[in-house]
Amino acid sequence: MKINLLxxxxxxxxxxxxxxxLLDTLRKINMISVRRGCDNTSCGxxxxxxxxxxxxxxxxxxxxxxxxxxxxxxGIAEEAEKISSYFGEEGAEQxxxxxxxIALTVYALKKEIKNPTDEQVDKYLVSNLCRCTGYIxxxxxxxxxxxxxx
Amino acid sequence: MxxxxxxxPSVDGKGIMMGRVAFTxxxxxxxxxxxxxxxxxxxxxxxxxxxxxxxxxxYGVECVLTHKDFPRIPFTRAGQGxxxxxxxxxxxxxxxxxxxxxxxxxxxxxxxxxCEEALSLIEVEYEVLEPVLNFETALDSKxxxxxxxxxxxxxxIGFDPKRNLAASYHMHIGDVExxxxxxxxxxxxxxxxxxxxxxxxEPHTVNAQMDYQDRLVLYSSTQTPFxxxxxxxxxxxxxxxxxxxxxxxxxxxxxxxxxxxxEMFVSYITYKTKKPSxxxxxxxxxxxxxxxxxxxxxxxKLGADKDGTLKAIDCYVLSDTGAYGEHALTVxxxxxxxVLPLYNKxxxxxxxxxxxxxxxxxxxxxxxxxxxxxxxxxxxxxxMLCHKLHMDPIEFRQKNMMKENETxxxxxxxxxxxxxxxxxxxxxxxxxxxxxxxxxxxxxxxYPHKNVSKEKIRSVGMAIAMQGSGIPYIDMGSxxxxxxxxxxxxxxxxxxxxxxGSDTILAQIAAEELMTSLDKVIVYSSDTDLTPFDxxxxxxxxxxxxxxxxxxxxxxxxxxxxxxxAKVLKCEEADINFDxxxxxxxxxxxxxxxxxxxxxxxxxxxxKQLVADSSYVGHKSPPPFMAGFIEILIDRETGEIEIENxxxxxxxxxxxxPKLAQGQVEGGVVQGIGMALYENxxxxxKGKNITSDFxxxxxxxxxxxxxxxxxxxxxxxxxxxFGAKSxxxxxxxxPPAALANAIENALGVRMTDLPMTPEKIMRALKxxxxxx
Numbered sequence: 001m002k003i004n005l006l007x008x009x010x011x012x013x014x015x016x017x018x019x020x021x022l023l024d025t026l027r028k029i030n031m032i033s034v035r036r037g038c039d040n041t042s043c044g045x046x047x048x049x050x051x052x053x054x055x056x057x058x059x060x061x062x063x064x065x066x067x068x069x070x071x072x073x074x075g076i077a078e079e080a081e082k083i084s085s086y087f088g089e090e091g092a093e094q095x096x097x098x099x100x101x102i103a104l105t106v107y108a109l110k111k112e113i114k115n116p117t118d119e120q121v122d123k124y125l126v127s128n129l130c131r132c133t134g135y136i137x138x139x140x141x142x143x144x145x146x147x148x149x150x
Numbered sequence: 151m152x153x154x155x156x157x158x159p160s161v162d163g164k165g166i167m168m169g170r171v172a173f174t175x176x177x178x179x180x181x182x183x184x185x186x187x188x189x190x191x192x193x194x195x196x197x198x199x200x201x202x203x204x205x206x207x208x209y210g211v212e213c214v215l216t217h218k219d220f221p222r223i224p225f226t227r228a229g230q231g232x233x234x235x236x237x238x239x240x241x242x243x244x245x246x247x248x249x250x251x252x253x254x255x256x257x258x259x260x261x262x263x264x265c266e267e268a269l270s271l272i273e274v275e276y277e278v279l280e281p282v283l284n285f286e287t288a289l290d291s292k293x294x295x296x297x298x299x300x301x302x303x304x305x306x307i308g309f310d311p312k313r314n315l316a317a318s319y320h321m322h323i324g325d326v327e328x329x330x331x332x333x334x335x336x337x338x339x340x341x342x343x344x345x346x347x348x349x350x351x352e353p354h355t356v357n358a359q360m361d362y363q364d365r366l367v368l369y370s371s372t373q374t375p376f377x378x379x380x381x382x383x384x385x386x387x388x389x390x391x392x393x394x395x396x397x398x399x400x401x402x403x404x405x406x407x408x409x410x411x412x413e414m415f416v417s418y419i420t421y422k423t424k425k426p427s428x429x430x431x432x433x434x435x436x437x438x439x440x441x442x443x444x445x446x447x448x449x450x451k452l453g454a455d456k457d458g459t460l461k462a463i464d465c466y467v468l469s470d471t472g473a474y475g476e477h478a479l480t481v482x483x484x485x486x487x488x489v490l491p492l493y494n495k496x497x498x499x500x501x502x503x504x505x506x507x508x509x510x511x512x513x514x515x516x517x518x519x520x521x522x523x524x525x526x527x528x529x530x531x532x533x534m535l536c537h538k539l540h541m542d543p544i545e546f547r548q549k550n551m552m553k554e555n556e557t558x559x560x561x562x563x564x565x566x567x568x569x570x571x572x573x574x575x576x577x578x579x580x581x582x583x584x585x586x587x588x589x590x591x592x593x594x595x596x597y598p599h600k601n602v603s604k605e606k607i608r609s610v611g612m613a614i615a616m617q618g619s620g621i622p623y624i625d626m627g628s629x630x631x632x633x634x635x636x637x638x639x640x641x642x643x644x645x646x647x648x649x650x651g652s653d654t655i656l657a658q659i660a661a662e663e664l665m666t667s668l669d670k671v672i673v674y675s676s677d678t679d680l681t682p683f684d685x686x687x688x689x690x691x692x693x694x695x696x697x698x699x700x701x702x703x704x705x706x707x708x709x710x711x712x713x714x715x716a717k718v719l720k721c722e723e724a725d726i727n728f729d730x731x732x733x734x735x736x737x738x739x740x741x742x743x744x745x746x747x748x749x750x751x752x753x754x755x756x757x758k759q760l761v762a763d764s765s766y767v768g769h770k771s772p773p774p775f776m777a778g779f780i781e782i783l784i785d786r787e788t789g790e791i792e793i794e795n796x797x798x799x800x801x802x803x804x805x806x807x808p809k810l811a812q813g814q815v816e817g818g819v820v821q822g823i824g825m826a827l828y829e830n831x832x833x834x835x836k837g838k839n840i841t842s843d844f845x846x847x848x849x850x851x852x853x854x855x856x857x858x859x860x861x862x863x864x865x866x867x868x869x870x871x872f873g874a875k876s877x878x879x880x881x882x883x884x885p886p887a888a889l890a891n892a893i894e895n896a897l898g899v900r901m902t903d904l905p906m907t908p909e910k911i912m913r914a915l916k917x918x919x920x921x922x
Contacts, residue, residue: 032176033169035401037351038433042844045351073169084167088159091809094817095649096166097351097401103167122852129844131349131402132649134816135852137809 008075044128094132157809190247193837233304235567248473251438285470316475324498333453352401357428374686397676405515437842441514467503484520491558529887611892615883620691627696637744644684663704665730690876702764778884789908804873818881
């Protein structure tokens with residue numbers, strides 16, 4: 001069946017199976033920045049923004065996304081570049097497999113909560129696992145980005 | 151231009167965050183056959199019959215492979231140099247399956263769904279055998295895991311499969327039993343460590359295609375592309391020259407990707423069918439069917455004099471390698487060789503033990519590689535000894551531990567699977583690390599503990615650690631530097647960036663030596679066709695081994711540049727003053743810049759391609775050192791622990807990129823905390839791992855980690871590139887012992903079994919109350 005998606009500001013009509021998940025649909029059409037890290041929505045790597053909210057695409061049926069707006073990291077390129085600069089300053093990049101999903105989640109957080117506390121930030125990002133950094137460098141980078149009003 | 155000891159962002163961080171094509175699966179062709187594996191539901195069974203006819207009849211199924219499709223060539227997937235110190239005890243597919251999750255058959259089909267359906271249609275008749283599920287009774291069990299006659303060791307490693315023995319070893323210096331008898335105080339304790347899983351966020355992934363020269367091209371999420379190429383050729387009979395292995399960006403490895411996992415299957419299928427294929431492990435497969443850390447029991451005895459002089463260490467280790475002996479001997483040996491030299495003033499040491507086969511998921515390389523297990527036991531026992539001596543644990547360590555310019559006879563005796571290499575500690579700032587860490591954690595105001603409320607107690611604990619920098623005389627790294635017109639360079643290295651930032655720090659080394667800026671060094675790594683050889687990313691080797699190779703190559707390039715500039719400026723090479731951008735003839739002030747020189751060499755006169763290459767093999771393995779200090783809040787009613795702060799003071803020589811080095815330490819520390827407290831592996835009495843996803847296997851999240859303080863000691867290792875030692879593993883070693891020591895300082899109970907969950911802590915407290 002065909003669904004219509006607004007991906008990163010462009011309308012696309014995509015052929016999907018009834019039981020297909022959005023992660024597989026996006027990778028099928030070469031949106032490769034969306035990646036799989038687990039089987040049951042427990043790692044956060046496959047996060048995309050659907051109507052502005054972070055959602056694990058590995059368990060979101062593609063048919064549910066019909067007519068909706070989807071952002072992957074390519075759709076927030078300018079902000080992602082800014083976030084990456086703050087990550088770079090703190091040495092918080094490491095393997096980067098989770099980084100596009102973290103950029104998207106941090107971007108959504110900035111829009112959703114004005115001047116969040118450290119605890120609010122941690123809670124918002126709690127389901128985005130990282131096995132490389134030990135989190136502290138990431139937390140500093142995220143804090144610096146959230147404080148950037150430019 | 152100074153690029154060393156500067157915190158540059160990693161060269162690839164921006165592009166990866168912005169979502170560019172980077173990881174193995176991003177390079178898979180859209181028409182790849184999907185490869186999936188039928189896995190054993192039994193911990194131990196013999197396959198009596200496999201009927202794949204129904205699966206093969208399914209539309210879209212390309213092939214089904216069973217053990218009958220492969221010649222019986224025993225090998226090891228360990229991903230080590232050749233000959234390997236691991237037994238050749240694995241067949242690509244075998245008629246025996248030896249753990250729940252072992253490979254039974256392989257399907258290639260046009261889609262995931264068809265693959266899954268085909269797997270369900272394969273009919274397998276098993277003869278279920280009695281498994282060995284308790285590693286403490288595996289040795290000489292009547293149930294033998296490896297009865298097959300073809301398997302063998304490559305050189306003596308104490309391999310004796312009839313006894314379920316993958317490897318064994320014994321060493322001693324002095325008469326440990328006699329010295330223990332003479333000691334005033336002796337402690338004796340057994341410690342248990344669990345089968346921690348790496349959980350790199352990118353699952354094991356490989357894809358293969360035939361290129362237009364009819365060669366097999368593999369993209370693999372591997373730490374060892376050159377070993378992968380060799381092992382594929384040895385097991386599948388494909389000429390080495392027909393295989394190209396490309397390692398793109400790897401999404402974390404931590405040792406789990408040193409070995410081969412799906413490589414044999416996609417290679418065989420693509421080479422045979424000429425169609426592209428790919429495999430991506432599910433998270434469940436990563437947990438059940440890749441690797442874990444070797445679970446161990448470490449029986450340790452320490453003896454000291456009343457004045458706090460450590461006299462004797464006796465350590466027996468029983469290690470569980472699971473179904474196959476990958477890294478069996480070497481991980482076990484590191485539990486001694488990179489732990490025991492910390493206390494180098496003892497009269498006698500004994501280290502011995504057995505590595506046994508069980509019907510568990512195979513164990514393999516994992517950051518820390520035995521050192522974390524050994525460190526947990528030794529550094530816990532040292533604190534127990536201090537309690538018995540009524541001595542401050544920091545004072546005890548300062549008195550007995552390794553100091554600069556000292557050595558330990560263990561270095562010469564124990565290597566990794568072979569004899570070791572004698573060396574003096576030309577750089578060892580452990581003394582500073584301990585005193586600085588003590589200050590940073592506020593030891594004196596807390597030790598041993600402070601009551602915060604009726605339930606909560608604040609306490610501190612600490613441990614010291616050492617690691618290595620590559621394997622001397624075995625690990626080889628190499629580099630090629632090429633000059634381009636306009637005066638920038640390509641740096642080609644076999645070294646394997648798996649997210650730790652080696653591409654960045656190796657480019658920094660080249661830029662520093664060539665006195666240029668980092669953006670003038672374009673780095674490309676880990677492609678068996680295009681880059682020179684490197685053993686790969688393991689054994690904390692890249693900074694030291696590959697780094698020295700890059701430094702030597704850059705020095706050579708500088709020489710070539712000066713030689714060419716002297717020709718242009720018509721002077722002696724000694725008269726040339728080169729600052730990285732300009733060549734000046736000191737005698738007459740005539741000059742040419744690098745861009746002009748390179749353009750001239752490319753297009754105009756004396757035309758030639760300037761290329762410099764070099765390789766490096768270590769003659770020693772200078773250990774990085776670290777002191778780790780933890781402050782915790784513990785609830786005596788529930789046993790719950792909150793980590794308030796973890797202080798790491800590290801001697802890694804010159805940190806080439808301090809922020810990236812800090813990232814290595816802190817990432818290691820948090821993995822160590824995970825092993826110490828949260829990462830519980832539950833295997834049922836039937837041998838089934840029931841903690842095979844992130845919901846049941848708890849890696850630390852950002853909620854548990856509140857504060858990490860990481861500092862580097864001023865240190866310079868003269869054998870390292872610009873004074874550097876390696877730093878990839880050292881961070882993981884101290885948390886288990888530091889935490890166990892902090893728990894004892896708070897509650898007076900000694901935790902001897904990882905992870906130290908609230909339940910176990912409460913059980914220990916109850917037992918203590920009963921005793922009193």
